[in-house]
Amino acid sequence: MKKHISIIGVPMDLGQSRRGVDMGPSAIRYAGVVERLEQLDYEIHDKGDIEIGRPGKDEEATLGNNLKYLKAVTKASEKLAESVDEVVAKGSFPLVFGGDHSIAIGTLAGIAKHYDNLGVIWYDAHGDLNTGDTSPSGNIHGMPLAVSLGIGHPDLTNIAGYSPKIKAENIVIIGARSLDEGEKILIREKGIRVYTMHEIDRLGMTKVMEEAIDYLKARNIDGVHLSLDLDGLDPDEAPGVGTPVLGGISYRESHLAMEILEESKLITSAEFVEVNPILDEKNKTATVAVALMGSLFGEKLL
Ligand SMILES: NC(=[NH2+])NCCC[C@H](N)C(=O)O
Numbered sequence: 342m343k344k345h346i347s348i349i350g351v352p353m354d355l356g357q358s359r360r361g362v363d364m365g366p367s368a369i370r371y372a373g374v375v376e377r378l379e380q381l382d383y384e385i386h387d388k389g390d391i392e393i394g395r396p397g398k399d400e401e402a403t404l405g406n407n408l409k410y411l412k413a414v415t416k417a418s419e420k421l422a423e424s425v426d427e428v429v430a431k432g433s434f435p436l437v438f439g440g441d442h443s444i445a446i447g448t449l450a451g452i453a454k455h456y457d458n459l460g461v462i463w464y465d466a467h468g469d470l471n472t473g474d475t476s477p478s479g480n481i482h483g484m485p486l487a488v489s490l491g492i493g494h495p496d497l498t499n500i501a502g503y504s505p506k507i508k509a510e511n512i513v514i515i516g517a518r519s520l521d522e523g524e525k526i527l528i529r530e531k532g533i534r535v536y537t538m539h540e541i542d543r544l545g546m547t548k549v550m551e552e553a554i555d556y557l558k559a560r561n562i563d564g565v566h567l568s569l570d571l572d573g574l575d576p577d578e579a580p581g582v583g584t585p586v587l588g589g590i591s592y593r594e595s596h597l598a599m600e601i602l603e604e605s606k607l608i609t610s611a612e613f614v615e616v617n618p619i620l621d622e623k624n625k626t627a628t629v630a631v632a633l634m635g636s637l638f639g640e641k642l643l
């Protein structure tokens with residue numbers, strides 16, 4: 342039987358302040374993702390996009406809680422959680438395209454209930470561990486990992502009616518190079534495993550991925566979600582992102598990371614987020630995302 346992948350697009354741009362990231366799912370499709378994965382003998386079902394809707398003028402205010410567009414993000418997260426939930430329930434692999442990283446709130450809400458002990462690999466320049474209290478921006482795309490740990494506004498932590506979605510000791514962050522003070526405190530307090538750029542430079546990507554995999558296996562995880570923020574890569578190679586940070590993971594290292602994950606056979610769901618075609622150069626970032634998906638699903642040169 343052919344393995345089955347279900348694509349869900351999430352044209353969400355309300356979790357941050359640079360317009361255009363809502364076109365990410367189109368850019369990724371345009372870069373040929375379906376054709377590419379079909380060649381790997383997967384059966385692909387593109388479920389289309391989640392409807393986000395435009396917030397009214399009265400919704401733009403943060404209502405004093407430092408959570409921009411809380412209502413609209415909550416609504417979209419609920420819809421996404423339902424759609425992802427259906428995909429997992431029927432035994433297909435959920436592959437979600439963003440949209441900004443706030444969508445991980447809904448993705449994880451739909452996935453985590455199907456696992457007793459879900460692992461998460463968070464491939465990102467950032468920790469996304471803020472709350473309304475610690476965020477310097479009020480942008481919800483800087484909060485999804487905290488929300489999934491059950492930390493943050495109850496409207497967000499209770500998406501799909503349960504909380505927390507994941508455990509701190511089952512998370513590995515890879516590529517971090519920009520963390521806010523509150524995020525650093527949370528990382529230390531919860532003992533979250535983080536491979537910063539320092540460790541990637543020092544150990545090399547092979548060792549980092551092998552350690553990450555061993556770490557998750559030792560936690561007896563029964564599935565692993567890959568949440569890949571394209572800003573984890575260096576902005577020279579993935580320029581189409583809203584919050585670029587210099588000194589990132591290279592395209593080659595990222596391919597290697599995806600290949601090692603594929604060999605591990607641990608990944609049970611994935612999302613690729615923050616692709617913003619307005620900020621991109623000739624759809625380069627979406628093309629990089631699709632190439633990485635190729636490796637994640639087993640593409641080989643020979
Ligand atoms: N998913 C992202 N690109 N997150 C960037 C977050 C940036 C910053 N830490 C903030 O909370 O505003």
Ligand SMILES: [Mn+2]
Pocket residue numbers: 465466467570572573584
């Ligand atoms: Mn990021």
Ligand SMILES: [Mn+2]
Pocket residue numbers: 442465467469482570
């Ligand atoms: Mn992120």
